[in-house]
Amino acid sequence: MGRLLRICVFLLSVSFVSAQKEATDSLLLQLSNHPKNDTSKVNLLNKIALSLISSDSAKAMEFADKAEALSNELKYHKGKAYSYFVRAKNLSQKRADTSAIAQFLKAVQIAELGGENYDAANYLGHLGAFYINTGDTEDAKECYEKGIKLCIATNNKRKLSQLLVGLGIVYSEHGEFLKALDCNDQALKISSSLNDLEVQSSALNNTGSIFYDLGNYPKAQDYYFQSLKIKEKIGDKKRLINSYLNIGSIIWLQGNNEPALEYMNKALAIAVEIKDKRFIGQCYEEIGKLQQRSNKQAALANFEKALSYANELTLSKSVISNLINIGDVNIEMSRYDEAWSNYSKALTLANSIGRKQDMGRLWRKIGLMHYHKMSSTMQLPTHLRV
Numbered sequence: 001m002g003r004l005l006r007i008c009v010f011l012l013s014v015s016f017v018s019a020q021k022e023a024t025d026s027l028l029l030q031l032s033n034h035p036k037n038d039t040s041k042v043n044l045l046n047k048i049a050l051s052l053i054s055s056d057s058a059k060a061m062e063f064a065d066k067a068e069a070l071s072n073e074l075k076y077h078k079g080k081a082y083s084y085f086v087r088a089k090n091l092s093q094k095r096a097d098t099s100a101i102a103q104f105l106k107a108v109q110i111a112e113l114g115g116e117n118y119d120a121a122n123y124l125g126h127l128g129a130f131y132i133n134t135g136d137t138e139d140a141k142e143c144y145e146k147g148i149k150l151c152i153a154t155n156n157k158r159k160l161s162q163l164l165v166g167l168g169i170v171y172s173e174h175g176e177f178l179k180a181l182d183c184n185d186q187a188l189k190i191s192s193s194l195n196d197l198e199v200q201s202s203a204l205n206n207t208g209s210i211f212y213d214l215g216n217y218p219k220a221q222d223y224y225f226q227s228l229k230i231k232e233k234i235g236d237k238k239r240l241i242n243s244y245l246n247i248g249s250i251i252w253l254q255g256n257n258e259p260a261l262e263y264m265n266k267a268l269a270i271a272v273e274i275k276d277k278r279f280i281g282q283c284y285e286e287i288g289k290l291q292q293r294s295n296k297q298a299a300l301a302n303f304e305k306a307l308s309y310a311n312e313l314t315l316s317k318s319v320i321s322n323l324i325n326i327g328d329v330n331i332e333m334s335r336y337d338e339a340w341s342n343y344s345k346a347l348t349l350a351n352s353i354g355r356k357q358d359m360g361r362l363w364r365k366i367g368l369m370h371y372h373k374m375s376s377t378m379q380l381p382t383h384l385r386v
Contacts, residue, residue: 031044053090060086063086065083067079078116084103085126100130108123117154118154124144125143125144125166128143131143132170134315145167147163148167165183184210187199201239209246237274238276241282245283248264271283281318320346327343
């Protein structure tokens, strides 16, 4: 199966639709009872904007604009920076990469100019998580390292532990596992001293994924269950999805198919319940991988569903991954023309976003496919020929 899911605390700020509506209504009531144009009103406008992101992104932008306008009037740098952050989070839900990044960077810049180093570190953490989600680990690393320096300078241990988790993910993506383990160990020690359960669960989960990458499945499973135990205390449904998928995958790798599928179906049920399309897609992909050996048609159907969600959310890494999955199944079913189409689309996308590791995988797969069955009449896209 593919690389397991790592948790970045900045990606999992959870809010469910019903809870959001209740929070928004309460905030709107507070706003109606607060006619004075002051910093408290700016903060209310920003909170309302943030609460609207999942349900009404256009309205969220309107409130963020109002917050910025009043911040400018009051020369309230903290509020202005936060309004840019809200816009960035709103845009990042749509995966509007360039626009979201510009808003994140503006939030960081304003916070630094205003001497708000805690806020700047927080925004850098969110930007780093966004870069990870779009496959840009180099820029993510730069964000985390800069944020860590700000935290150390201001002795901000809580935020430091969160940023260390993010930097650990970057090192894992680069195959620098000792550095990744060190980041997780530091984050776990700091978060344990602060009783920060969210960071503890993330560090334990990500350590499990490192041992998975190293092929030590029993140790990976132990860390996943430690992480799950904490998540169950928190009651964080998105984090539970992550744990169930990872535990299902690691159990499957050790030959226990039925309990593995049970865990994955638990994850899918929660993802559907909370209407999180990114996680729904991930669940379908992982279930497809589990079914690939025993039921290729079911696997193909699940990969197609996962690809549909990835395309809708413009998640380039997931699009590439699922095109490869579909291509692999088509190869196993001797459907070489379909597999060629899948691989060439994935290769073109990987080339366009600089995913060299994926390009290497695809060239190997295409080479093997040509060696066995491919027709000499099939041509590579001109810009990919060597």
